[in-house]
Amino acid sequence: MNFSPLIRRSLIWLPCAAFVGLPAVSFAQDKNANALRDIVSLFDEAVAAGLPRTLGVPVASAGVARKVNLGDLVIETSLEVDVVFPGEAPGTMYAATWQGSPAVVTRSGEHLDISIPGKDGVVVTGFVTGSAEPHTYIGGETEHSSERADPVAQATTGAKVASSMVPSPRYPDDELTFYLFPHDDTRNTDPHDIHAGFVAWWLADLRRVLIGEPVHLLYSGSVRGVTDISYGTRNVLIDWSDAVHAYAQVEGLPYEKHSWRHKYFLITKALPYHGVAGVSWQGGIEGIGSIRGPYPTFAHEFGHMLGATHADADTGFNGWICETNMLDVHSLLRSNCYTYSPANQRTIREIYRNGSSPIPKEHSLSLLRDMPVD
Known part of the structure; x- marks a missing residue:
């Protein structure tokens, strides 16, 4: 297992802390339509329109399989930091509020990741280009890890x-x-x-x-x-x-x-x-x-x-x-x-x-x- 149990990518975990975000204006007139759109592209459009902005982002309801609801992502301001991943142009990071809790957004390559630090750990909701659904996996090793039994040795x-x-x-x-x-x-x-x-x-x-x-x-x-x-x-x-x-x-x-x-x-x-x-x-x-x-x-x-x-x-x-x-x-x-x-x-x-x-x-x-x- 790669990650501490406190760090998860999940559809059903909700942030724990409460915080008042910066003032924001609504970016999407019909938030329900966002459930069917490419969230990464919507995010880029919102940022290009000027900050702060509010974006309706799909989340899943706990206990209701495959039912999609929308949570407010308030994109507050750019953190003015370069983040470079292998093979990608420099990405950007933003201070944000996600469903009423303080969050940090990283936008790089085909990835959009929302990190929510809370009382019980860091919860991550992520999207990739071309999809409206959050990542549904727990970050870590896959079944292919057995191909390299002892990498350190x-x-x-x-x-x-x-x-x-x-x-x-x-x-x-x-x-x-x-x-x-x-x-x-x-x-x-x-x-x-x-x-x-x-x-x-x-x-x-x-x-x-x-x-x-x-x-x-x-x-x-x-x-x-x-x-x-x-x-x-x-x-x-x-x-x-x-x-x-x-x-x-x-x-x-x-x-x-x-x-x-x-x-x-x-x-x-x-x-x-x-x-x-x-x-x-x-x-x-x-x-x-x-x-x-x-x-x-x-x-x-x-x-x-x-x-x-x-x-x-x-x-x-x-x-x-x-x-x-x-x-x-x-x-x-x-x-x-x-x-x-x-x-x-x-x-x-x-x-x-x-x-x-x-x-x-x-x-x-x-x-x-x-x-x-x-």
Whole structure:
């Protein structure tokens, strides 16, 4: 199983939180007609007409098989962030309200994904070009996963980096850019699904932390010597850093002292090593996170890479007592705040502006046993 049970693509799950959206005007005069139309095309038309806009989007009624109802998607504003998936032009993200709850929309290629962070987890409703029906599957491995029984053990290390697989487009060294590399063992999981469940809500919040600053996110496809590295030992972060260094040299990408604003993150199917869902260098540029981990795993590790700490984490209240992204002591009685504490937000802004001094690697690993998984 790839995903935490808290992340689902489903017709019948409803969002949990309540929020008041921005004012919007109706885009579709006859919302019932939208149930039969290509929702992705309708979305593009709504955005082109100017924001904010309200769009009637099909949802299924719980307990009523095949019956389609319409929920209001209020498209509020563009988040002004580039998201690039393999083989696609840069996509866009939007702040939205979906059936009265805060949501984040990612529009890229043939995909339209609505991510709804709630008290009990992240719920995703997705559409593809040419269809009016939401995705009805749970993101994760398919029956074809048995073709590769042990991808980690079979991975080849020390291979020459494939110079043809270059993230595109290229961004300036001084602009915050995250390079995300889904490991080859996640090949049966669509990167759009990973983004919608683990990344979209975090990126929307980061835009509120770094207001007005350029942020880019690039997912790379299979890269020999990078996305096929072995993992599962406590040296995994060092091995990943070595692979990234070789890759950055071949591709001429910023690395280490050249830019602290370029981050390299490996996404794995299994845990990086036993009992740990994510590892990263504090204030550094390399990190790893597993899709087997809780949905805040990536946000937690990205936070370390941006300079946030456990010490500055806190609890908050969003209708229920909640945990900010960097809290390292978790309780089932608390929900997720889906944000960093005010202290960590200040640190992220300061390090973004002035740079960071990563903890030397030989002294860091003891600090990195984050997001434990039983």
